[in-house]
Amino acid sequence: MTVLKSENFPENARAAIGDAKLQAALLNIRTIFRNNRTRIVAATPEFEELRHAGAAIKREAVANLDVYLQRFDAAATAQGAEVHFCADAKSARETIAAICLAENAKLVTKGKSMITEEIGLNPYLIAKGFTPVETDLGEYIIQLRDEPPSHIIAPACHVKKEQVAETFRAAHPNRPADRDLSTHDSLLAEARAELRTRFLAADVGITGANMLVAETGHAVLVTNEGNGDLTQTLPRCHIVVASIEKIVPTLEDAATVLRLLGRSATGQQSSSYTTLSVGTRRAGEVDGPESCHVVILDNHRSEMLGGDYEDMLRCIRCGACINHCPIFANVGGHAFGAVYVGPMGSVLTPLLKGLEEAHYLPHACTMCGRCAEVCPMEIPLPEMLRKLRNQTHAQELTSATSRRGLALWTYLAERPRLMRGISRIGGVVMRLVGRRGALRRWPMAGEWTRFRDLPVPQGGGFVDRANKAKAKG
């Protein structure tokens, strides 16, 4: 699998913009996701109140995380689940592999789970001799293509259906070579047929969770494909993988957050399937797992409590910020070189992986503020990106040129006469060269003039002339 590096973001972006297939695929995000959300928010007059209520629930849950996690642990354990708290990715991977080993598992089906992407679970399971199979259609496609997801709720949004057809032909060699794979329906039917046998044969099913309900021990899972249900009810062992901040106090709270989640993510009132599961099969029940584990990951999240970035722990992974980010819309997810992409990813990745590795991401932003506007959890994403920028500057992770430039700017801006003098000289030279009012090229402005002309300054300055005119009266 080739994974791009976030520190090469500008180069990754240039390649993405030149990739015609990717650009065609990205148009869907802009039109479908954005329009659907706009429509349903307009049809939900109480949306702003809902947003305040949802954010308040998560604020309270995050502020009392220790209490609610213990409550969840007790409730889920009482229903037959075994709860595992894992401090880091390594411990979570090992815990999950140990469960698979104890179950003597071969085939492991997986519902879509960003936490398993975060901890790099699939390569680890493969190395340990297990066969993980992704059952979400998008995840299935990228697993076959050996690519990372490019979006947290639409992992294959960078792929066109013609590319999916190619992938399926290569991955399913026993099917007739002349079959029609030109439509969405035909692709869906083939994926469904392939996955059906895996659902039935799986020994262990791993799902993520959109929420963990403290009062009852339930894991709440939403999907549009029903694959989550088949993954968690058919195998003899079910593993839920979630991170600590997925906690909500009560079922009623979960209902409020669900109303925000569907609307913000895909513009749906609710996702097609919303499943609450807890524990193992009860006596007399015909299906459900015989053993159930809940793996709860910290991985640096508890370090965010009480600090500058605590707000990020309210994130419900709806993807609204990503869908409305103009940067993502132009380059897609892979250019970010991270599991979590777009605005939420550019905040979260440096916090999870360290600023040294992800220092560029907070700068991959115009500060337009649209992400914060659509965030259902009222997370001040641009403010947090700016705080991360402060850290990159303080730790000298930004370029020396950029830091020297800023120091020079401050020096000049503290000396109005000098600043105006330099500006006047520059203006005179530019006007001599740029008689048509705009320059096609200019030294030191090469990156600007690659795409646009450089308008020539009018000259004369304002402040001194305005005051001279006033003095004359």
Place this chain on the structure above:
Amino acid sequence: MTEPQPTAAPRRVALFATCLVETCRPSVGFATMKLLEDAGLEVVVPPNQTCCGQPSYNSGDRSGAKRLAKRVIAEFEPFEAVVVPSGSCAGMIRVHYPDLFSNEPAWAGRAKALAAKTFELTQFLVDVLGLETLKAKIDGAVAYHDSCSSRREMKVLAQPRVLLKAAGAEVRDVVQPEECCGFGGTFCVKNADISGAMVDEKAKAAIATGADTLLAGDLGCLLNIAGRLKRLGSEMTVRHVAEALAGDTQTPGIGEARK
């Protein structure tokens, strides 16, 4: 439209022209001054003004931003109100100065006080002065671009349209008006490819309005979009909304040759 507030309306205001107006387009400063004087105000241009500190603030150089912000606070706090022909520089003072000094008690109060009396130009004219008529007459259709900071930080959306309509103009929005033009301060050169794609889309959206003039309240966006329009060979005239409202049609548009 907000009712005029005669008791609160200031008589003497300070004009913060911004460093881009000073260095690139002084006509915006003169147009702003004219609009304020036509409304019967005494306008002061504090002589030591330069930059609000936004480039440093957004690049993570908090101490540089503070140094420049302190200069602005000291220079502008004596006045009843501060008017800025830019949503992003006004937003820097209004929204971000209080944040910048939240842990410096000696400056926090002064930053907050200045924030409370700092306005974007069209916001000041409409919301504070309750201006309903203008001397200038604008014929025909103009396209209007809302900067992200005007729209989201300063909540300026209706105000420029109210004024342009009062002057007789038909105001046309560009498609996807919420979308950023791609300027983003240093972003436009650090991430030139993305910025180039974004401004291309915005320039084409402006052309698609069919209007022959594009107006906005922020010089950063204007230089960006005008530069792309020129590169595309468009004849569209691009100016700051202050110029249009002050009736300045003599000054060549941004990126156009002197007459």
